[in-house]
Amino acid sequence: MDIREYGIAARLIQEIESDQFTTRRKQEYKSYKVAEGGQREYVVQELQTLFPESWNTMRVSDISVSNKILSKFSKAYKESPIRRFGNQTDELETLFNESDFDSRMAEFDRDYNRQRYGLLWVNEVEGEAQFHSLKGFESFVKRDPATGKLKAVVINYPGRAITHSGNGNADGIEQSLSENQDDGSSEHRTYVMWTAEYHAMWVVSDSVNQGKTETKMESAEIDGNPDGINDLGRLPFVYRSKNSSTNLPFVNQLTSQSITYNILNSDFLSAMALQAYGQLVITLGEDQSLEQMHSGMTTALHLPIVQGADVQADAKYINPNPDLAGMKLTLDNYAGDITSEHLGQSQSINSNSTFSSGLERIVAQADVTDIIQGNQRIYSKMEKEVVEILQAYSLLRETTDELTTIFPRAKVQISDKETLDNIKIRLDMGLITKVEALQIIDPNLTDEDAETKLENIADGQSKVMKTFLTPPVVEENNADKA
Numbered sequence: 358m359d360i361r362e363y364g365i366a367a368r369l370i371q372e373i374e375s376d377q378f379t380t381r382r383k384q385e386y387k388s389y390k391v392a393e394g395g396q397r398e399y400v401v402q403e404l405q406t407l408f409p410e411s412w413n414t415m416r417v418s419d420i421s422v423s424n425k426i427l428s429k430f431s432k433a434y435k436e437s438p439i440r441r442f443g444n445q446t447d448e449l450e451t452l453f454n455e456s457d458f459d460s461r462m463a464e465f466d467r468d469y470n471r472q473r474y475g476l477l478w479v480n481e482v483e484g485e486a487q488f489h490s491l492k493g494f495e496s497f498v499k500r501d502p503a504t505g506k507l508k509a510v511v512i513n514y515p516g517r518a519i520t521h522s523g524n525g526n527a528d529g530i531e532q533s534l535s536e537n538q539d540d541g542s543s544e545h546r547t548y549v550m551w552t553a554e555y556h557a558m559w560v561v562s563d564s565v566n567q568g569k570t571e572t573k574m575e576s577a578e579i580d581g582n583p584d585g586i587n588d589l590g591r592l593p594f595v596y597r598s599k600n601s602s603t604n605l606p607f608v609n610q611l612t613s614q615s616i617t618y619n620i621l622n623s624d625f626l627s628a629m630a631l632q633a634y635g636q637l638v639i640t641l642g643e644d645q646s647l648e649q650m651h652s653g654m655t656t657a658l659h660l661p662i663v664q665g666a667d668v669q670a671d672a673k674y675i676n677p678n679p680d681l682a683g684m685k686l687t688l689d690n691y692a693g694d695i696t697s698e699h700l701g702q703s704q705s706i707n708s709n710s711t712f713s714s715g716l717e718r719i720v721a722q723a724d725v726t727d728i729i730q731g732n733q734r735i736y737s738k739m740e741k742e743v744v745e746i747l748q749a750y751s752l753l754r755e756t757t758d759e760l761t762t763i764f765p766r767a768k769v770q771i772s773d774k775e776t777l778d779n780i781k782i783r784l785d786m787g788l789i790t791k792v793e794a795l796q797i798i799d800p801n802l803t804d805e806d807a808e809t810k811l812e813n814i815a816d817g818q819s820k821v822m823k824t825f826l827t828p829p830v831v832e833e834n835n836a837d838k839a
Contacts, residue, residue: 358509360550360557361585367574369511370548370561373497381608382519385472385493388612392423392471400619407620416630418622422615422692423471426699430725431470433732434463436765442744443758449744452486452752458743461488466732468492473606474598476510477739479746481593486752488743493605494519498596500603507592512549547577551594556587589749595742597735614695621688628679636675642668700725733764766800 360366372378391399397419404412437459442449453459461477468490469475476496478489491512499509546561558577563570579585600606642663660670700723740762747753780797783789789797792807802810 358552360509360552360555361576363574363576366548366550366557366559366576369497369499369509369550370559370574373511373513373548374546374561378497379518381605382494382515384608384612386515386519388423388471388609389492389494391421391612391615392427392467394421394424396421396423396615396619399616400623403616403620404623414627415623416626418619418626420619420622422618422695423611425720426611426696427467427470429700429720429723430728430732431463431467432725432729433466433736433764434459438733438737438765439763440740441761441763443756445753445756445758449753449760452747456486456488458486458488461490462736465490466736469597469599469732471609471611473600473609474596477595477743478512479593479595479743479750481750481752484752486747486750498594500596502603505601505603507594507596508552510551510592510594513546516546551587551592553589553591554587555585556582557585589746591746591749593746593749595739595746597739611695611699618688618692618695621691625681625684625688628677628684629681631677632679632681636677638673638675640668640671642666642670696720696723700728730764730766737762737764 358365360369387399390396397417400417400419401412404415404417408415440446440449440453465475465477472493474493476491476498478491478496480487480489495512495514497511497513498507500506501508548559548561550557550559556579558579559574560577561572561574563572565571582588598606639658639660658672660672662669700720741760744753744760748755776798780789780794784791784794791811792804795807795810796802
């Protein structure tokens with residue numbers, strides 16, 4: 358597939374700019390924004406739809422359930438793994454440290470968990486490696502339907518048609534300085550394409566001529582590569598998906614669940630405020646009126662008594678008195694349903710539960726070790742592909758050595774006393790060896806390391822015993838000798 362040809366490139370761009378892809382990109386951007394601190398505008402948008410006349414008096418909740426859940430199990434690179442790569446181990450570690458590889462993979466881990474797929478771009482700029490975790494709304498892939506391998510990659514940073522929701526702070530104008538992400542690539546649409554053989558760039562722009570919009574597509578020369586050849590002979594990307602289909606996974610429902618949670622919590626907060634303040638209701642006779650009326654927490658009214666009138670002016674606060682405890686219970690149970698779906702733990706609250714920290718406690722109680730370790734197995738294989746691309750860039754030497762990536766195993770979070778008591782009982786029952794006992798205390802010890810440590814402990818104990826068994830040397834007093 359020669360992406361330098363106008364017809365082939367135009368067909369790919371038409372697919373990307375179709376309604377189907379545009380809708381998907383908007384969903385992906387919304388998912389990214391909700392998880393990364395831009396959720397409030399979507400909550401406000403939903404409240405405007407539900408309460409068109411009174412939404413602006415509501416207390417708006419903005420707690421990103423999406424962020425809390427993703428942060429819970431996106432910890433594959435919380436600690437840097439141990440890597441062994443033959444006689445290039447030191448060179449690889451230096452390269453990864455200088456290019457901040459572990460941080461970029463931590464970002465990829467979060468994107469992969471949010472999107473359920475991810476694309477890592479391995480780039481080389483001025484002789485140095487760079488890594489980018491591309492988001493679903495800015496990258497597109499073509500895969501072999503038989504093998505699932507990447508055949509082509511297209512990158513296009515979205516414009517306002519994708520990023521604008523109508524409630525954000527973006528102005529729709531692309532600035533020269535770093536600005537709101539909603540305004541990125543507002544002026545033109547640039548598409549950069551790769552296959553194993555070719556590398557091309559196309560620029561698309563629209564103009565209005567006699568009331569009709571005309572689209573213009575032009576090829577742009579890549580600096581230092583006028584022929585559009587991919588010298589690597591392979592794609593500089595690593596792709597992973599959570600399912601075996603060559604198509605994209607379904608959009609993660611966590612985004613809509615996070616927004617729904619905040620709609621419910623906005624209801625709860627607003628109901629709490631209404632219960633505290635109440636609504637002021639004034640009763641007046643048909644010939645009575647108030648020139649000014651102020652409603653608030655410290656409202657004071659002067660209501661005159663009309664002598665002989667059958668109906669006197671009256672004012673009272675009506676308190677709706679909602680069941681706030683029941684509302685909170687429903688809210689917490691909904692949060693438990695969300696976390697159990699994504700974190701793999703069934704967590705619900707009953708009326709007898711004491712639940713002081715709500716959502717935080719639900720998330721904290723979830724055990725996501727299996728999810729993290731499963732992702733680490735995937736990333737371990739990814740790192741091998743990264744090394745192969747770095748070798749194609751000549752940033753690492755070709756070798757028969759294979760990269761081995763060892764992720765630190767998670768330590769069980771119990772007290773030291775509980776750990777030692779458990780070990781002692783299992784040793785007394787003959788269920789574990791002393792080597793295994795040391796590995797329980799430090800899961801990252803190999804069998805050889807544990808054996809060495811046991812030998813050192815035995816040597817130390819032997820020296821202490823000799824100190825006790827050897828009688829002290831008493832020096833003779835010079836006066837006694839005399």
